[in-house]
Amino acid sequence: MTTTNSKRVVIEPVTRVEGHGKVTLHLDENNKIKEARLHIVEFRGFERFIQSRPFWEVPVLVQRLCGICPVSHHLAAAKAMDMVVGVEKLTPTGEKMRRLMHYGQMFQSHALHFFHLVSPDLLFGFDADPKIRNVIGVALKHTDLAVQGVMMRKYGQEIIKATAGKKIHGTGAVPGGINKHLTVAERDGFLKDLDQMTKWSMAALDLCKKYTQEHVKELAPFGTFNSSHLSIVRKDGAMDLYDGNLRAIDENGQKLIDQVAPKDYHLHIKEEVRDWSYMKFPFLTKLGPEKGWYRVGPLARLNTCDFIDTPLAEKERKEFMQLGAGKPVQLTMAYHWARMIELVHSIEKIKELLHDQDLQSGELLAKGQFTGEGVGIIEAPRGTLFHHYRVNEQDQVTMANLIVSTTNNNEPMNRAVQKVAEQFFDGREVTEGLLNRIEVAIRAYDPCLSCATHAMGRMPLSVKMFDASGLQVDELVRDGA
Numbered sequence: 001m002t003t004t005n006s007k008r009v010v011i012e013p014v015t016r017v018e019g020h021g022k023v024t025l026h027l028d029e030n031n032k033i034k035e036a037r038l039h040i041v042e043f044r045g046f047e048r049f050i051q052s053r054p055f056w057e058v059p060v061l062v063q064r065l066c067g068i069c070p071v072s073h074h075l076a077a078a079k080a081m082d083m084v085v086g087v088e089k090l091t092p093t094g095e096k097m098r099r100l101m102h103y104g105q106m107f108q109s110h111a112l113h114f115f116h117l118v119s120p121d122l123l124f125g126f127d128a129d130p131k132i133r134n135v136i137g138v139a140l141k142h143t144d145l146a147v148q149g150v151m152m153r154k155y156g157q158e159i160i161k162a163t164a165g166k167k168i169h170g171t172g173a174v175p176g177g178i179n180k181h182l183t184v185a186e187r188d189g190f191l192k193d194l195d196q197m198t199k200w201s202m203a204a205l206d207l208c209k210k211y212t213q214e215h216v217k218e219l220a221p222f223g224t225f226n227s228s229h230l231s232i233v234r235k236d237g238a239m240d241l242y243d244g245n246l247r248a249i250d251e252n253g254q255k256l257i258d259q260v261a262p263k264d265y266h267l268h269i270k271e272e273v274r275d276w277s278y279m280k281f282p283f284l285t286k287l288g289p290e291k292g293w294y295r296v297g298p299l300a301r302l303n304t305c306d307f308i309d310t311p312l313a314e315k316e317r318k319e320f321m322q323l324g325a326g327k328p329v330q331l332t333m334a335y336h337w338a339r340m341i342e343l344v345h346s347i348e349k350i351k352e353l354l355h356d357q358d359l360q361s362g363e364l365l366a367k368g369q370f371t372g373e374g375v376g377i378i379e380a381p382r383g384t385l386f387h388h389y390r391v392n393e394q395d396q397v398t399m400a401n402l403i404v405s406t407t408n409n410n411e412p413m414n415r416a417v418q419k420v421a422e423q424f425f426d427g428r429e430v431t432e433g434l435l436n437r438i439e440v441a442i443r444a445y446d447p448c449l450s451c452a453t454h455a456m457g458r459m460p461l462s463v464k465m466f467d468a469s470g471l472q473v474d475e476l477v478r479d480g481a
Helices: 055-065 070-084 092-124 135-141 143-164 184-214 262-267 298-304 311-324 332-354 410-424 432-443
Strands: 007-011 021-027 033-040 228-233 245-249 255-260 269-272 281-284 373-380 383-391 397-403 461-466 472-478
Touching: 007 432, 021 432, 033 410, 055 070, 055 383, 055 397, 070 092, 070 143, 070 373, 070 383, 092 135, 092 143, 092 184, 092 332, 092 432, 135 143, 143 184, 184 311, 184 332, 228 298, 228 373, 228 383, 245 262, 245 298, 255 262, 262 269, 262 373, 262 383, 281 410, 298 311, 298 332, 298 383, 311 332, 410 432
Parallel strands: none
Antiparallel strands: 007 021, 007 461, 021 033, 228 245, 245 255, 269 281, 373 383, 383 397, 461 472
């Protein structure tokens, strides 16, 4: 809360992220940061308004949370509904089609984030003129990269269309399986462009890796702190973005929980509410709300897994982990490097699946005995995503709890904002470059801040600075034309 002896700077909205949020910085009389917070200013009510709906509608309904990562919600809900209808194991065709859908989603989302939202900062610098530090600037100055980003996203979107029926808000996954096969023509079309997608993925990875290695000294303190990490892993410890059990490690790499089944997540993870954000703050119950927070997403997944089961990505993971010198990698800006390793892993998995004949034939649906409750956990592009439902005997949803990936990163994002603000903000003139540094730290997490709504056009930005008496002394305004 702002007091009479403090100053307050507001960044609203945070730009080049999915959704809407703002940052407030509170300074003391000596222009030192007292508090920095990331506020989520939109309310997401899906957990309430899907109640009383028939359970089979849920995988289609809840993906309306987002237009960027709908497949993640679609599949997490479908996995939960598998459990509701008592299906313990999908048919080979059902699981492989869902996996192809999911890796298409990971591929397009990671490409979108890197090329469209992040690359302007890396290519032009944090202090570059905002008129060029954007995707249009990338298209003008680095045309090949811009084209690659568009074509890679298109490739992933076409895979989603072929498996889910539509590029956005599809209907492919249903309780107990999937509702279509992949045709031979669809398969052959994807195989034709596969080598090019692999080359472009490796090139993007090399770009991000070299940037991190060349700037590691300046990036090391940038929004960085020690933390625990959480993801799902396969039973043998391998990275698995579609299915697995929960593992969490502490800052030294020691396991806090391991191989926790999705249905038991609530025994190990709770959510805290704070009055200044619409987003909750999850934590591990064994450590409590103060110390039990953790990070999720690409950085966490590379830290928690024992290996990656595709050769190109595994080779890159081993090099990446050297950043931690035997411990988990904590460098916040290394999220981008980790994300590009997952981009490569995704195209390797897509290649495996496209050569699997189960996609062209086989049973689509499995059957089971109705249970009335289900939990689906999946690794969305932004991190671990939880969907938990209860269904009554009339087939109506009576309870829904969703812990969205960005929600898991809520505390880490706030800490990153605090660290960057403390490092760079000294109360002098408010500059665009300074504000962008704070946003760069947030963008490292690839947040979907609302997972619900999006704005059209150019969003307005007004930043005001007040002196200790509450008098406005500076303002920076960007019109929302």
